[in-house]
Amino acid sequence: xxxSIVLRTVARFMLPLLFLLSVFMLIRxxxxxxxxFVGGLLAASAIILQIIAFGPDYARQAIPVSHLQVAATxxxxxxxxxxxxxxxxxxxxxxxxxxxxxxxxxxxxxxxxFDIGVYLTVIGVTTQLAFILAEEPLFYPMRxxxxxxxxxxxxx
Amino acid sequence: xxxxxxxxxxxxxxxxxxxxxxxxxxxxxxxxxxxxTLFALLCTQIPAIIDGASIRExxxxxxxxxxxxxxxxxxxxxxxGLIITGIGTLIVLYTSYYMAxxxxxxxxxLYLLIFMGSMLGLVLAGNVITMFVFWExxxxxxxxxxxFKHDYPEVRRGAQQGLLITVGGGLxxxxxxxxxxxxxxxxxxxxxxxxxxxxxxxxxxxxxxxLIFLGAFTKSAQFPxxxxxxxxxxxxxxxxxxxxxxxxVKAGVYLLARFYPALxxxxxxxxxxxxxxxATLLFGSITALRQYDLKALLAYSTISQLGTLTMxxxxxxxxxxxxxxxxxLAHALYKSALFLVAGIVDHETGTRDLRxxxxxxxxxxxxxxxxxxxxxxxxxxxxxxxxxxKEILLKxxxxxxxxxxxxxxxxxxxxxxxxxxxxxxxxxxxxxxxxSPGSGMxxxxxxxxxxxxxxxxxxxxxxxxxxxxxxPLAGEFLTPAATTVxxxxxxxxxxxxxxxxxxxxxxxxxxxxxxxxxxFERQLVAWPSPLPGWLNSDRIYxxxxxxxxxxxxxxxxxxxxxxxxxxxLWMLLAFLALVGPAFTLYGLADLPTPSFANLQTYEALAALxxxxxxxxxxxxxSRLGAIIAVGVVGAMMALFFVLFGAPxxxxxxxxxxxxxxxxxxxxxxxxxxxxxxxxxxxxRARDAVIATIIGITMAGVTYAAASNRLFPxxxxxxxxxxxxxGKGANVVNVILVDFRGLDTMGEIMVLFxxxxxxxxxxxxxxARRREADGxxxxxxxxxxxxxxxxxxxxxxxxx
Numbered sequence: 001x002x003x004s005i006v007l008r009t010v011a012r013f014m015l016p017l018l019f020l021l022s023v024f025m026l027i028r029x030x031x032x033x034x035x036x037f038v039g040g041l042l043a044a045s046a047i048i049l050q051i052i053a054f055g056p057d058y059a060r061q062a063i064p065v066s067h068l069q070v071a072a073t074x075x076x077x078x079x080x081x082x083x084x085x086x087x088x089x090x091x092x093x094x095x096x097x098x099x100x101x102x103x104x105x106x107x108x109x110x111x112x113x114f115d116i117g118v119y120l121t122v123i124g125v126t127t128q129l130a131f132i133l134a135e136e137p138l139f140y141p142m143r144x145x146x147x148x149x150x151x152x153x154x155x156x
Numbered sequence: 157x158x159x160x161x162x163x164x165x166x167x168x169x170x171x172x173x174x175x176x177x178x179x180x181x182x183x184x185x186x187x188x189x190x191x192x193t194l195f196a197l198l199c200t201q202i203p204a205i206i207d208g209a210s211i212r213e214x215x216x217x218x219x220x221x222x223x224x225x226x227x228x229x230x231x232x233x234x235x236x237g238l239i240i241t242g243i244g245t246l247i248v249l250y251t252s253y254y255m256a257x258x259x260x261x262x263x264x265x266l267y268l269l270i271f272m273g274s275m276l277g278l279v280l281a282g283n284v285i286t287m288f289v290f291w292e293x294x295x296x297x298x299x300x301x302x303x304f305k306h307d308y309p310e311v312r313r314g315a316q317q318g319l320l321i322t323v324g325g326g327l328x329x330x331x332x333x334x335x336x337x338x339x340x341x342x343x344x345x346x347x348x349x350x351x352x353x354x355x356x357x358x359x360x361x362x363x364x365x366x367l368i369f370l371g372a373f374t375k376s377a378q379f380p381x382x383x384x385x386x387x388x389x390x391x392x393x394x395x396x397x398x399x400x401x402x403x404x405v406k407a408g409v410y411l412l413a414r415f416y417p418a419l420x421x422x423x424x425x426x427x428x429x430x431x432x433x434x435a436t437l438l439f440g441s442i443t444a445l446r447q448y449d450l451k452a453l454l455a456y457s458t459i460s461q462l463g464t465l466t467m468x469x470x471x472x473x474x475x476x477x478x479x480x481x482x483x484x485l486a487h488a489l490y491k492s493a494l495f496l497v498a499g500i501v502d503h504e505t506g507t508r509d510l511r512x513x514x515x516x517x518x519x520x521x522x523x524x525x526x527x528x529x530x531x532x533x534x535x536x537x538x539x540x541x542x543x544x545x546k547e548i549l550l551k552x553x554x555x556x557x558x559x560x561x562x563x564x565x566x567x568x569x570x571x572x573x574x575x576x577x578x579x580x581x582x583x584x585x586x587x588x589x590x591x592s593p594g595s596g597m598x599x600x601x602x603x604x605x606x607x608x609x610x611x612x613x614x615x616x617x618x619x620x621x622x623x624x625x626x627x628p629l630a631g632e633f634l635t636p637a638a639t640t641v642x643x644x645x646x647x648x649x650x651x652x653x654x655x656x657x658x659x660x661x662x663x664x665x666x667x668x669x670x671x672x673x674x675x676f677e678r679q680l681v682a683w684p685s686p687l688p689g690w691l692n693s694d695r696i697y698x699x700x701x702x703x704x705x706x707x708x709x710x711x712x713x714x715x716x717x718x719x720x721x722x723x724x725l726w727m728l729l730a731f732l733a734l735v736g737p738a739f740t741l742y743g744l745a746d747l748p749t750p751s752f753a754n755l756q757t758y759e760a761l762a763a764l765x766x767x768x769x770x771x772x773x774x775x776x777x778s779r780l781g782a783i784i785a786v787g788v789v790g791a792m793m794a795l796f797f798v799l800f801g802a803p804x805x806x807x808x809x810x811x812x813x814x815x816x817x818x819x820x821x822x823x824x825x826x827x828x829x830x831x832x833x834x835x836x837x838x839x840r841a842r843d844a845v846i847a848t849i850i851g852i853t854m855a856g857v858t859y860a861a862a863s864n865r866l867f868p869x870x871x872x873x874x875x876x877x878x879x880x881x882g883k884g885a886n887v888v889n890v891i892l893v894d895f896r897g898l899d900t901m902g903e904i905m906v907l908f909x910x911x912x913x914x915x916x917x918x919x920x921x922x923a924r925r926r927e928a929d930g931x932x933x934x935x936x937x938x939x940x941x942x943x944x945x946x947x948x949x950x951x952x953x954x955x
């Protein structure tokens with residue numbers, strides 16, 4: 001998209017960093033500022049950065065998942081963690097917790113897993129939206145197919 | 157037992173899906189055991205019901221609302237239940253042969269068994285709400301069955317029409333039932349039937365009865381709502397025989413009969429039902445004679461019989477009740493047999509058109525014999541059960557309590573229709589089985605297999621056997637049903653010979669006239685329709701649907717014309733219309749005067765930057781400038797969150813700001829380069845005024861909401877419980893994922909649905925462009941299917 005060597009270099013090593021940051025945000029969210037929503041946005045911005053720097057084709061190959069499916073999985077995943085309550089005869093979404101916290105991660109319970117679903121949904125939706133906009137031929141009629149080894153030609 | 161019967165039938169429906177292999181019938185025979193078991197179970201109850209007992213079962217459903225799931229078995233529901241399961245057994249068996257080549261048989265069985273369970277639930281229901289749920293389920297399963305071969309547009313139209321008409325009537329019915337329930341003080345049939353006098357004096361009586369009529373008339377295809385039934389003949393024949401003749405279409409009559417003890421006796425009830433029923437009877441008989449399609453002929457004949465039943469519910473009287481139950485039974489027997497015969501003929505010859513058929517008595521002698529038996533019963537020829545039923549029907553009209561001109565009119569309608577019935581029965585049998593071999597048939601037509609002949613064979617045989625030897629038994633069996641309808645004891649006295657009565661004379665006249673009419677078959681068929689052209693309900697339906705769609709399209713085009721600013725305009729105006737007046741009237745007076753005592757300088761500076769950013773965005777000439785200015789507003793908002801101790805919100809707001817800017821950059825290429833050319837000065841001035849008013853209102857509402865404390869705040873509870881109950885120190889997040897987790901789930905679903913919407917719009921745009929480029933157009937149905945496959949790539953069919 002934007003043929004800038006600086007942007008591309010930064011984008012390349014920001015990808016793992018931003019992903020790590022997003023997971024960090026997700027995990028710490030239950031006790032400190034953060035959470036699934038902002039974590040998801042950060043992860044999505046990591047992918048969107050690749051779209052901006054290298055174009056959507058490269059970004060698709062670098063992260064070879066269907067973002068629509070990630071979003072769908074997230075929605076189903078959140079809904080899933082309400083079920084234990086129902087199965088034990090309590091209201092939907094009654095929380096269940098492991099008795100002891102796991103070192104380095106913290107307490108694990110259904111609300112935390114629920115948050116992971118939110119995280120996935122936000123990543124999927126945001127990234128898919130960016131892909132839709134970036135791949136729309138109406139907006140970018142000149143765009144050519146590109147491969148990772150052969151960067152996209154600069155656009156006017 | 158009753159609930160488990162309904163449950164068994166519904167729960168075993170998926171078993172139908174296992175019937176897959178073409179030309180194998182073991183699965184069909186095995187499936188037939190389900191309705192057969194239910195039939196046998198119901199049969200065991202016959203002695204108890206004849207003794208006057210009735211079985212009731214009640215389960216708490218929504219106890220908070222006093223709603224029960226209630227089931228009742230009495231004479232009327234037993235009669236219907238036996239018809240449903242008995243004919244159901246034959247239909248399930250027959251389907252296996254009729255659809256032997258079809259690999260989609262399993263799906264058909266699934267729908268069929270769901271329908272059977274719903275219909276059983278409908279007739280066994282012990283309160284009106286339970287009944288209504290099953291009522292709607294039958295409409296839905298009927299839709300699925302009519303639309304079984306959904307590749308054809310006329311099939312889809314027939315299915316949709318049937319659904320819209322019956323469900324539309326169902327909505328009216330629901331309102332009527334609720335009014336009835338409220339007036340009676342209970343939703344149970346027992347209580348409603350006991351509250352007859354209260355109900356008839358209640359102001360709800362007339363509207364409730366009219367609404368219930370609407371529901372019953374649409375379901376039972378009464379004139380002028382009859383038109384969906386012939387179109388429903390697009391269903392595979394076993395479904396037509398089962399739903400659209402023997403069972404579902406009688407649901408409306410069932411409901412009216414069920415309410416008879418409580419609601420009848422008023423002129424409204426008697427005359428409305430008699431008039432509509434008689435009109436339907438006459439119209440159906442005349443139209444049936446003019447059909448060339450076997451199934452269409454049978455469909456109109458069914459309409460006329462449904463008219464008879466409705467009329468009988470209206471007439472009532474000692475003979476009315478007897479005629480009602482006898483006609484229900486007789487019609488279920490001969491009509492299902494005839495439909496199944498039509499299916500056999502269609503299956504073996506490849507056509508149902510009377511003009512192409514003929515002479516089949518040589519190649520299909522057994523089918524011909526069964527068809528003749530059933531048709532004789534339909535025509536009401538002596539010694540058939542149809543004759544017995546018609547004798548009582550004539551008696552019921554003669555002895556009815558109508559005032560005289562109306563009574564004569566009804567008698568005339570019945571006699572004329574009976575004559576027409578003779579004529580079209582003859583036309584059917586002669587056209588298919590006699591004369592020279594038809595021209596449009598498959599070569600080498602041969603007799604159907606025995607398993608298939610069982611379907612029409614058993615009811616056709618019964619049409620004769622009942623009247624020859626089983627009349628006393630049948631009378632005893634029908635007595636509780638007639639008693640249920642009447643509300644008082646009525647003995648059903650069925651006889652082949654009542655002596656030389658007026659009814660016998662009229663019956664003879666009808667048969668004679670009918671036989672004479674057959675001489676003029678060609679002229680009668682060529683007669684113009686009895687109704688003027690504009691009164692074609694089918695066309696009125698089409699005009700209504702097209703009008704609705706056209707209106708919706710025009711409205712959508714006007715409000716959502718693809719321009720964001722127009723969408724915004726309508727949304728904001730709607731918001732203003734809803735909130736503005738209430739706020740000006742009630743909110744404005746209570747607004748406290750703001751105090752700036754605690755205002756810090758940096759807060760004021762941050763606050764001032766927001767309007768600066770807004771004004772800059774408005775005045776920006778270039779797209780880049782506008783994006784930056786909007787970004788400033790967002791950043792200042794984030795700053796406020798930090799200042800007022802909401803780090804979570806600040807964090808999210810900042811990331812959102814960044815992402816919005818990125819998204820704007822992504823669509824940069826299509827944003828207008830210079831904004832002011834987009835709209836005229838006047839339009840901009842209008843938008844400015846609206847925007848200002850909205851802004852002030854919104855600010856006022858927010859201020860009022862923040863400064864009024866109508867309720868104690870819940871924040872303290874959340875703060876106190878966050879760590880102990882939610883096991884997290886971050887209150888915001890604990891609220892999001894635990895306390896208000898359901899809200900979050902709703903929100904991310906909205907997010908996902910919005911994504912699907914955008915995704916679908918994009919696919920649609922691509923499909924349209926491909927079409928515009930002259931490339932092969934794919935159907936727009938591909939768009940939703942494509943989305944589903946992208947989301948969940950299971951079961952993807954590779955061409």
